[in-house]
Amino acid sequence: MLNQVLVLLFRLLPIGVLTLSLLSGSAIAADEDEELxxxxxxxxxxxxxxxxxxxxxxxxxxxxxxxxxxxxxxxxxxxxxxxxxxxxxxxxxxxxxxxxxxxxxxxxxxxxxxxxxxxxxxxxxxxxxxxxxxxxxxxxxxx
Amino acid sequence: MKNLRVLLLTCILFPIFAWADPVDSYGSEYQCIEIGRWDIGLALGYGSRSNPLKDYDDIPIYLVPTFAYYGDYWYFDNGNIGYTLVEDEKYTINLTTSFSTDSAFFHRWDPSNIFLTGSNNFEPSALFSETRVTLMGEEQSVPTANELETRHFTYLGGVEAYIYTRIGILNLSLAHDLLNVHQGTEAKLKWLYNLSIEEWKFELALVLDWKSEEVVDYYYAIRPSENAYWSQNYQAESAINTSIELTSHYVLAKHWQLLFLARYTQIADEIVASPLLNKDYTSTFFVGTAYRF
CATH class of the missing domain: 2.60.40.2470 (SoxY domain)
Incomplete structure (x- = not known):
């Protein structure tokens, strides 16, 4: 059972990383205008x-x-x-x-x-x- | 035999149009109308409708009006009133009214002859005063006829369906006399094909028009008061007329069009047998310039 949960988390890991990257990217873009x-x-x-x-x-x-x-x-x-x-x-x-x-x-x-x-x-x-x-x-x- | 000719014509034309470039046969400009706005137009030109009735003149055409108003469901289109029950991408079902086209041959100012002008002999005539017939090898005089009684105009009401296909539009209708004039029924099967070639718009139609015995009897049979002999010797039967129509216009400018209209109707043998007729067809043509307001 534990193994199955770990496998699922492992499979979802790339999606989570991608989501975080995009969120941080848009936040950076928003900050850019303010900085200028x-x-x-x-x-x-x-x-x-x-x-x-x-x-x-x-x-x-x-x-x-x-x-x-x-x-x-x-x-x-x-x-x-x-x-x-x-x-x-x-x-x-x-x-x-x-x-x-x-x-x-x-x-x-x-x-x-x-x-x-x-x-x-x-x-x-x-x-x-x-x-x-x-x-x-x-x-x-x-x- | 005559229906066969139309069928043959259909067989020739169907493949030609089916092979043509795909054209949205129900999406062309004049097949759509703005809701809640009158569409009014007037065409000026010259044309004629032949009258198959003996001793009745052809009907010249100088002006052709068009006027229509469509609501969300109700519509008025050149004198016809309708209500759309079902509107789908592939078919439409309407309750609708239509004119009795046969009365147009008897009356100068029949609604089917709106705006047609010229001098015509539309007075009932003594058609049989000189008639002599051969019966059983003996020539007999036919009693002199009185004048024809009036054949009244009537409205028909019924249901119609349009089926939209890649090879044209199929229109089926069934309508009954609404004004209790002849208490007859008419049915129509019509195939329409629209074609656009740049500024040219063409509509070809093949029509089978069935008339019940009551309709044929009212318009084409001879009444005892008109002629005792023919009232006995011509018995009306239901009949099917076949027609081919070509309606074409060329768009000159936003409001201006050139119009070319032609129609040929082969009258059914059952009607041609009436002594009122001396032609087995009626044809209509019109060439003119139209203005759409």
């Missing part, structure tokens, strides 16, 4: 596209705070603004007018070291599709 002392916020964070045009057109405000004085740049996967760099360390916000059909990821980096400091994402969600059902007759089959 950088916060990047976005307003608004969500946009719902209109049913007709399927495009989000809006003005975004990016704001950031850095615990340590450092020049920063903002990178994004939005074609119109691939990279923007603050001209002075006194600048703490950026206003953008965008037209997007997909999510946009913004990342703040240290201008000199290129170290990633923080990131935010604009979530673009299509409007709910109208509810449809089968039509049983051909619209033009009147005869």
């Amino acid at each position: 002392g950088s916060i990047l916020t976005l307003s608004p964070e969500f946009c719902i596209t209109s049913a007709d045009e399927n495009v989000c057109e809006l003005t975004l405000v990016l704001e950031w705070k850095n615990e340590f004085f450092r020049p920063i740049c903002i990178l994004s996967d939005y074609k119109e603004m691939a990279k923007w760099c603050a001209e002075s360390a006194e600048t703490h916000s950026l206003t953008l007018t965008i037209s997007a059909t997909d999510d946009i990821q913004f990342v703040m980096i240290d201008k000199e070291t290129h170290q990633t400091l923080a990131g935010v994402k604009l979530k673009v969600t299509p409007a709910a599709e109208p509810k449809v059902r089968r039509r049983y007759r051909n619209p033009w089959s009147l005869f």
